[in-house]
Amino acid sequence: MAEESFLTDDFLGQLISVGEVDILVGVPTHNNAKTIRSIVETIQAGIVTFFPRERAAIINADGGSRDGTPELVVRAAIGDAKPGSKLYALRTLPSISTQYASSPANGTALRTILAAAELLRAKACAVISPESTHLTADWLTALLRPVYTETFDLVLPTYRRHRFDGILLTNLLYPMTRALYGLKIREPYALQFAFSGRLGSQFLAQNPWHEETARAGSEIQFTLAAIGGEYRIGQSFLGTKQHVERHSADLVPAMRQTVGALFSSMEPNFSSWDTKTGSQPIPTAGTEAEFTLEPLRVNRKRLREMFSTGVAELEPVFQSILSTSTLAELQSIARLEEVRFHYPADLWAKTVYEFAAAYHKSVISRDHIIQALAPLFRGRALTFLMENRNGSAADVENNIESLCLEFERMKPYLLEIWNGGE
Amino acid sequence: MREMIISELTQAMQELSRGFAHILPRIIVLVIVALAGWVVAYLLKVLLRSLLRLIKFDKLSESAGASQLLSKAALPSATELLSRFVFWVAWLGFILLGISVLGVFGLQEQIAKFFLFLPRLFAAFLTMFFGLLAAGFFSRAALLAAVNANLPSPRLLSVSIRTIIIIFVLSMVFEEVGVAEETVLVAFGIAFGALMLGLAIAFGTGGKDLAQQFLEKRFGQKRKDEEKEDELSPL
Numbered sequence: 001m002a003e004e005s006f007l008t009d010d011f012l013g014q015l016i017s018v019g020e021v022d023i024l025v026g027v028p029t030h031n032n033a034k035t036i037r038s039i040v041e042t043i044q045a046g047i048v049t050f051f052p053r054e055r056a057a058i059i060n061a062d063g064g065s066r067d068g069t070p071e072l073v074v075r076a077a078i079g080d081a082k083p084g085s086k087l088y089a090l091r092t093l094p095s096i097s098t099q100y101a102s103s104p105a106n107g108t109a110l111r112t113i114l115a116a117a118e119l120l121r122a123k124a125c126a127v128i129s130p131e132s133t134h135l136t137a138d139w140l141t142a143l144l145r146p147v148y149t150e151t152f153d154l155v156l157p158t159y160r161r162h163r164f165d166g167i168l169l170t171n172l173l174y175p176m177t178r179a180l181y182g183l184k185i186r187e188p189y190a191l192q193f194a195f196s197g198r199l200g201s202q203f204l205a206q207n208p209w210h211e212e213t214a215r216a217g218s219e220i221q222f223t224l225a226a227i228g229g230e231y232r233i234g235q236s237f238l239g240t241k242q243h244v245e246r247h248s249a250d251l252v253p254a255m256r257q258t259v260g261a262l263f264s265s266m267e268p269n270f271s272s273w274d275t276k277t278g279s280q281p282i283p284t285a286g287t288e289a290e291f292t293l294e295p296l297r298v299n300r301k302r303l304r305e306m307f308s309t310g311v312a313e314l315e316p317v318f319q320s321i322l323s324t325s326t327l328a329e330l331q332s333i334a335r336l337e338e339v340r341f342h343y344p345a346d347l348w349a350k351t352v353y354e355f356a357a358a359y360h361k362s363v364i365s366r367d368h369i370i371q372a373l374a375p376l377f378r379g380r381a382l383t384f385l386m387e388n389r390n391g392s393a394a395d396v397e398n399n400i401e402s403l404c405l406e407f408e409r410m411k412p413y414l415l416e417i418w419n420g421g422e
Numbered sequence: 423m424r425e426m427i428i429s430e431l432t433q434a435m436q437e438l439s440r441g442f443a444h445i446l447p448r449i450i451v452l453v454i455v456a457l458a459g460w461v462v463a464y465l466l467k468v469l470l471r472s473l474l475r476l477i478k479f480d481k482l483s484e485s486a487g488a489s490q491l492l493s494k495a496a497l498p499s500a501t502e503l504l505s506r507f508v509f510w511v512a513w514l515g516f517i518l519l520g521i522s523v524l525g526v527f528g529l530q531e532q533i534a535k536f537f538l539f540l541p542r543l544f545a546a547f548l549t550m551f552f553g554l555l556a557a558g559f560f561s562r563a564a565l566l567a568a569v570n571a572n573l574p575s576p577r578l579l580s581v582s583i584r585t586i587i588i589i590f591v592l593s594m595v596f597e598e599v600g601v602a603e604e605t606v607l608v609a610f611g612i613a614f615g616a617l618m619l620g621l622a623i624a625f626g627t628g629g630k631d632l633a634q635q636f637l638e639k640r641f642g643q644k645r646k647d648e649e650k651e652d653e654l655s656p657l
Contacts, residue, residue, distance in 0.1 A: 313569050313577050
C-alpha cells in the first residue's frame with residue numbers, strides 16, 4: 001500500500017466503498033468524449049456477458065480532460081436497478097473516475113490503475129485504450145480469461161493490421177525485443193493488455209516512477225518487467241486494429257516512448273538478455289498476426305529526402321554514435337536514387353545495436369541519441385515499403401521474420417560493443 | 423687612513439654578513455616552501471587527474487566540443503590540461519607565499535592581489551567550460567529538431583545557435599577576469615545585433631523564395647496535402 005499517497009482522498013474513498021473485486025478494467029483517457037461512451041458500454045457488455053458472477057469495476061484515470069470524458073464514464077455505471085439500461089447485470093458494476101494530473105501522462109495513468117487494482121485486490125485486470133473504436137466484448141474475454149482462469153500473468157494482444165501499420169513495431173521493437181529476450185512477443189508495446197494482480201503489484205512497487213524514463217513508455221516497461229521476472233506471458237488475437245492516421249511529427253515522441261524505454265531497460269535487465277540465444281514462441285490464442293493489403297498512399301520521396309538530409313546533416317552526431325564502417329555505408333545509401341534505394345536488414349540491425357550501445361554509454365545526451373535514430377528509421381521504413389509493395393500477407397510475414405533472424409544473428413555484435421569495442 | 427679603510431671594510435663585511443644571516447634563513451624557508459609546494463601541487467595534480475578520469479571528464483569535454491578546440495590548438499586533453507593548470511596555480515601560490523617571507527617592499531601587495539584574482543580566474547575557467555557544454559548541447563538539440571521537422575538549412579541554424587552562445591560565454595568570461603570589460607560588452611552588443619540584423623535581411627530579402635517556401639510548408643495548404651500522403655503509423 002506504499003502507493004496510496006499519490007491517490008486523491010476522494011478517489012480512495014470511492015475505492016474503499018467498492019470493496020474487493022475479481023476483475024478490474026482500467027481506461028486511461030484525455031479528451032475522449034467522442035469514443036468513451038461506446039468504449040465503456042462495450043466493456044460493460046463484455047463483463048456482463050463473460051464474467052456475470054464476478055465482482056468487477058471500471059476505473060478511469062483521466063489526464064485533465066476538458067470535454068466531459070470523466071462525467072461520461074461515471075454516468076455509465078450500472079447500478080442495482082438501472083432504468084432504461086440494455087444490460088442486465090447480476091451485480092453492480094461501478095465506474096469510477098479520477099483525474100491524476102492536469103495534463104496526460106501514460107505512466108501516471110498506468111500507475112493509478114495499478115494502485116487501484118492493488119487496493120481492490122483485483123485478480124485480473126485489463127487496460128483498454130479509449131481510442132479502440134473496433135473494441136468488441138470478445139476482446140475483453142480474450143484478454144482477461146487467460147489471466148483469470150489459466151494463471152497467465154500478462155496477456156498481450158495480436159491484431160489484424162494493415163501491412164504498413166505499426167512499422168516501428170515490425171521493424172524495431174518486435175525484432176529487437178525478440179532477439180534480446182528470446183521470446184516472440186508481437187506487440188511488446190501494447191495499449192490493450194491484461195495482467196494478474198501479482199504482476200501489477202510487483203511492477204507498481206519496483207518501477208522507479210520518479211524517473212522520467214520509467215514513466216515514459218511504461219507500457220513497454222511493463223512487458224519487459226514481466227519478461228525479466230519470468231512471469232507467464234501469453235498473446236490473444238483480438239481482430240482488426242483500426243488504422244490511426246499519423247503525421248511525420250509523431251515519430252520522435254513515439255520513439256522516445258518505445259525505443260527510449262527499450263534501450264533504457266537494457267542496462268538493469270542485462271542479466272536477463274546477455275546469455276539468451278535464438279527465440280521461442282509464446283502461448284498464443286488465435287493467429288500470431290494477420291495483414292491486410294489494401295493500397296495506402298505514402299510519400300516515398302519525402303521519406304527518402306528526410307533520410308538523406310538526416311545522414312548528411314547529422315554527420316557530426318553520428319560520428320559519436322556509429323562506427324566508421326556503418327556511417328560510411330549509410331552515406332553511400334543516402335546517395336542512391338529512389339528506385340535503387342535499399343537499407344538492408346543486416347545494416348539496420350547493426351545500426352540499432354550501435355545506437356543501443358551508444359545509449360548505454362551515454363556518448364551524448366540520451367534523448368539526442370533517440371532523436372538521431374528517427375531519420376535512419378525513415379530510411380528503413382522506405383525499404384520495408386518498397387520490399388513489400390507488391391507482396392502478399394505471407395511475403396510480409398516472411399520479410400519481418402527474416403529481419404528478426406538478422407537481429408538474432410547480430411546479437412553477439414551487440415554484446416561485443418556493449419562493454420567495449422567501437 | 424689605512425685603519426679607517428680596514429674599519430670601513432670590516433663594517434661593510436659585518437653588515438653584509440648580518441644581511442646575509444638575515445636573508446639566508448628566509449631563502450631556506452622559500453626553498454623549503456617551494457619544495458613542499460611542489461609536492462603538494464603534484465599530489466593535487468595526480469588526485470585531480472584520477473578524479474577527472476573517474477567521472478569521464480574527457481567525454482564531457484568531447485561532447486561540449488572543447489576537446490576538438492584543444493586538439494586544433496595542439497594542446498593536451500581537457501583532463502591533462504586542467505590537472506596541469508591546478509598544479510601550476512598551486513605551486514605558484516606556494517612560491518609566492520615563500521617569496522612573501524623575504525619581506526621585499528611592495529611585493530606583498532602584488533601577491534595579495536594575485537591570490538584575490540585566483541577565484542575569478544577559476545570562475546572564468548568554469549564559465550568557459552560549461553558555456554561550451556551548453557553551446558554543444560543546444561546547437562545539437564536545434565540540429566536534431568530541425569532535421570526531424572524537415573526544416574531547411576538545419577546546420578546553419580545549429581551553427582548560429584552555437585556561435586551566439588559562444589559569443590555570450592566569451593563576453594561573460596572576459597567580464598569575469600576583468601579584461602576590457604566595456605570593450606567586450608560593446609563588441610558583444612554590436613556582434614549580436616549585427617548577426618540578428620544580418621539574419622533578418624538574409625532571410626527577408628536574399629532568401630525570399632526560401633522564406634515563402636518555408637512559410638508555405640509550415641502553415642500553408644501544401645503542408646496539409648503532403649502530410650495527408652504520409653500516413654505511416656509507427657505504432
